[in-house]
Amino acid sequence: MSDASAVVALIPRLRAICGDAHVVTQHDELRTYASDGLLQYAVTPGVVVLPGSGTEVRDVVRACHEVSVPWVARGSGSGLSGGALPVEDGVLIGLSRLKAVVEVDLDNQRVVVEPGVTNVAVSAAVGPTHFYPPDPSSQIVCSIGGNVAENSGGAHCFKYGFTTNYVTGLEVVLADGEVVQVGGKELDRPGYDLLGALVGSEGTLAVVTRITLRVVPAPDHVETMVAFFESTSDAGEVVSEIVSAGITPAAIEMMDGLAISASEQMAHAGYPLDAGACLLIELDGPHEECRARLDEVIALCERHGGRDLRVAQDEPERQLLWKTRKAAFPAAARISPHYFVQDGVIPRTQLPEVLRRIDALAAEYDMRVANVFHAGDGNLHPLVCYSGPEDAARAEELAGRILAACVELGGSLTGEHGIGVDKKAHMPKMFDESDLQAFQKLRCAFDPGGLANPGKIMPTPRLCGEVPGPFREHPLERAGLAERF
Amino acid sequence: METVASRTETPGSAQEAAALLRASERVRIRGGGTRSGWGHVTPAPDVVLLTAGLDSVVEHNEGDLTAVLQAGVPLRAAQERFAAAGQMLALDPPGAPESTVGGVFATGDSGPLRHRYGAARDLIVGITVAQPDGSVAKAGGKVIKNVAGYDLSKLFTGAFGTLGLIAQVAVRLHPRPPQALTARGIGDDAERLAAAASALAHRPLEAECLDVAWSDGRGAVLARFGGATAERGAETSATVLREHGCEADVVEDDAALWQRQREHQRSTGATVVKVSGLPADLPKALRAADALGGTLVGRAALGLWWITLPGGAEAVQKLRAALTPAPCVVADAPEDVRNAVDPWHTDAAEPLVLLRRVKQQFDPAGVCNPGLYVGGI
Numbered sequence: 001m002s003d004a005s006a007v008v009a010l011i012p013r014l015r016a017i018c019g020d021a022h023v024v025t026q027h028d029e030l031r032t033y034a035s036d037g038l039l040q041y042a043v044t045p046g047v048v049v050l051p052g053s054g055t056e057v058r059d060v061v062r063a064c065h066e067v068s069v070p071w072v073a074r075g076s077g078s079g080l081s082g083g084a085l086p087v088e089d090g091v092l093i094g095l096s097r098l099k100a101v102v103e104v105d106l107d108n109q110r111v112v113v114e115p116g117v118t119n120v121a122v123s124a125a126v127g128p129t130h131f132y133p134p135d136p137s138s139q140i141v142c143s144i145g146g147n148v149a150e151n152s153g154g155a156h157c158f159k160y161g162f163t164t165n166y167v168t169g170l171e172v173v174l175a176d177g178e179v180v181q182v183g184g185k186e187l188d189r190p191g192y193d194l195l196g197a198l199v200g201s202e203g204t205l206a207v208v209t210r211i212t213l214r215v216v217p218a219p220d221h222v223e224t225m226v227a228f229f230e231s232t233s234d235a236g237e238v239v240s241e242i243v244s245a246g247i248t249p250a251a252i253e254m255m256d257g258l259a260i261s262a263s264e265q266m267a268h269a270g271y272p273l274d275a276g277a278c279l280l281i282e283l284d285g286p287h288e289e290c291r292a293r294l295d296e297v298i299a300l301c302e303r304h305g306g307r308d309l310r311v312a313q314d315e316p317e318r319q320l321l322w323k324t325r326k327a328a329f330p331a332a333a334r335i336s337p338h339y340f341v342q343d344g345v346i347p348r349t350q351l352p353e354v355l356r357r358i359d360a361l362a363a364e365y366d367m368r369v370a371n372v373f374h375a376g377d378g379n380l381h382p383l384v385c386y387s388g389p390e391d392a393a394r395a396e397e398l399a400g401r402i403l404a405a406c407v408e409l410g411g412s413l414t415g416e417h418g419i420g421v422d423k424k425a426h427m428p429k430m431f432d433e434s435d436l437q438a439f440q441k442l443r444c445a446f447d448p449g450g451l452a453n454p455g456k457i458m459p460t461p462r463l464c465g466e467v468p469g470p471f472r473e474h475p476l477e478r479a480g481l482a483e484r485f
Numbered sequence: 486m487e488t489v490a491s492r493t494e495t496p497g498s499a500q501e502a503a504a505l506l507r508a509s510e511r512v513r514i515r516g517g518g519t520r521s522g523w524g525h526v527t528p529a530p531d532v533v534l535l536t537a538g539l540d541s542v543v544e545h546n547e548g549d550l551t552a553v554l555q556a557g558v559p560l561r562a563a564q565e566r567f568a569a570a571g572q573m574l575a576l577d578p579p580g581a582p583e584s585t586v587g588g589v590f591a592t593g594d595s596g597p598l599r600h601r602y603g604a605a606r607d608l609i610v611g612i613t614v615a616q617p618d619g620s621v622a623k624a625g626g627k628v629i630k631n632v633a634g635y636d637l638s639k640l641f642t643g644a645f646g647t648l649g650l651i652a653q654v655a656v657r658l659h660p661r662p663p664q665a666l667t668a669r670g671i672g673d674d675a676e677r678l679a680a681a682a683s684a685l686a687h688r689p690l691e692a693e694c695l696d697v698a699w700s701d702g703r704g705a706v707l708a709r710f711g712g713a714t715a716e717r718g719a720e721t722s723a724t725v726l727r728e729h730g731c732e733a734d735v736v737e738d739d740a741a742l743w744q745r746q747r748e749h750q751r752s753t754g755a756t757v758v759k760v761s762g763l764p765a766d767l768p769k770a771l772r773a774a775d776a777l778g779g780t781l782v783g784r785a786a787l788g789l790w791w792i793t794l795p796g797g798a799e800a801v802q803k804l805r806a807a808l809t810p811a812p813c814v815v816a817d818a819p820e821d822v823r824n825a826v827d828p829w830h831t832d833a834a835e836p837l838v839l840l841r842r843v844k845q846q847f848d849p850a851g852v853c854n855p856g857l858y859v860g861g862i
Contacts, residue, residue, distance in 0.1 A: 107765040108788070109686070129687070151632045164636065165607050180836040186761040186788055188593070188604075190814050191835030191859045192648075192843050196606055196639025200632050217689040240548055246571065246660030246712075285691050289714040345628045349548035377630040378549075412631040419633055430626070430633055438614070438622035439635045441846035445839070457634065 062177025075146030081420030115145025151200030158376030169212030336385030516588030556587025593643030662711025670726030
């Protein structure tokens, strides 16, 4: 049976599990799911299922396992690394119907949700007394299941940490269709840190059907300010001094001149277009502590030539400052018809050096690069601008060289977007063969058949040595594209 | 029991450690030896592998608030170095001076600072491990924010050396807050004391630590604050504690209070059980400790409590029954207790089938600390 016909043969069973209305087979409709937030990659899946419960997810995965059909789980499809890119002869499992807030347990500061719940809805469910800190820019649409898969961060993770620091329990369906409970509401279940392994595994180990999250008391007070500087190095110096002074702002965001002018065109916040850089700094916590730290931060900004300082006077103004920052990506379209968003990380002290290298690379390629950073934790989002499809390959090459510079400076290929398909070719820049083999060991422990989101993370396809059940030659083996370890 | 270990090796590099693992059948990995009495009692290994040769602070990147440490570095020595720069690794488990970084990460042990800064798993950003197949592998990196590749740093943290030897860790550091003050509330009503702790846990006070202690029908809630507005935080907390019926005061010279909290997570003769409970079940835990003549210390907002029991295996079983379904792991305990009960409370552990599959992949021949871990892994 060919791979394509295996998927086709599975369709009646998928319809029996999810109901006819929730199994998509028409080519036009399937194409809707061909890409996630990274539009450069598109693969039309064999079939899309939209299960309505964890049980249906389990039955779908089990059905796939029985006939060795690969599958990809998808949340809101807002990921930026192609992590939810479908497999042509596989099943795409859309989790958007699983959107129940199952339990709010504020006594224990926990909330239990299904994976299709949006990030912002989690905070809404526990507010106003509590909130869920990880806040990716896409939080209005992105799903918590996707956040778990990618270990999402956001602007506030410098102070509050990442998704992995907040997940205390998961119900997952393993690739063989078995449902297991990992962790719970309590911390430190005896045994290996399977939660740590699962969060950020980009959907390659299992599919999550229920999530228990820790939430924290909402801060008493918030102060948000912007300041403008001659150059990114001046702004970078301020960031370093804030951190050295022992101040931990909730967020420190930086934009360079190009990003400022693009954002201003869209948000109209009245930002000075001649500035070389701006910092958006947010402090939260007890009122008195916030005010004291704000004064220190303002003094540091002024010492480094900060000007046009502006402290938000009310919530609408705070929202405007954030809107201007979050507009940076969509606003890039105003300055360039096409762009690649990158997601590199460097040790914070290497900020001036990496900016120097990005400038040099931009000059070498004669392309513009706008820079937006989560500066507190050294997470860069360079936007590589290019004019048309004919330049796409060169722009991608430039983006790749920026990543290489990040790794050379002691950083990482990705801070929050994930490896997915987009960066898997770069993995050998950061990890050598024995590292990749160790990754593969984890993969094989969870999914020996390699059916969960194949073709992501690892630079070359790999298979596991011991697959339970009757031996079957993997399609990749048959095609001579992979060997068994 | 490790009575007749035939050979001791002290590798000087991760590569040497990996080669020794590959050449051996049954290895016991040992750092400072301060937690080697935890887990199942195991037969003598062929080789005891000491991490003492892996003893350098590889990097302390002050401006980046990160450090790279070899496993054999004593945690205290590393902390002294960080303190000189006004920084800390926010990990304060109880431990003798010889307690090592590798041992703390391999056991995942923690102390009162966990309230604000998280556990070892939350502070590790990269790892290098020596594996029983003879290879050295790394994961993560040395930056705080990083999602490239699987998070094996967390998988090896708390794995008790059963997947390989942690040779090196990269960690996130924090500024060491100047000036600390502790609000202390004392009471003899378990329900009211727990309610006071809960009230503090639900306020956005940003305490460094929030602990509870209980013995002989009387206990305390302790909330520690650091930084410029420590006084304000402590005073506010003392008011909250009084509102909940505690006798409250603010302690300026508070180091001894916290030293005591840490020390009571350990015992040299009695049985210590680490309970992973729900914060709201604290009254139940306090009553259970009382009923068995035990004492309790722990993290009030996290539901992590260490109960020291005068009794043996039977007392452990009774405690587990009283606190079902909370995992109750035996830490320090006489050997006869660890032989008589499953120290790991495997019934309440992570899915054993998955734990075994992970072990099978990383250490298929069972070389690393065999028999020590959950489910006899």
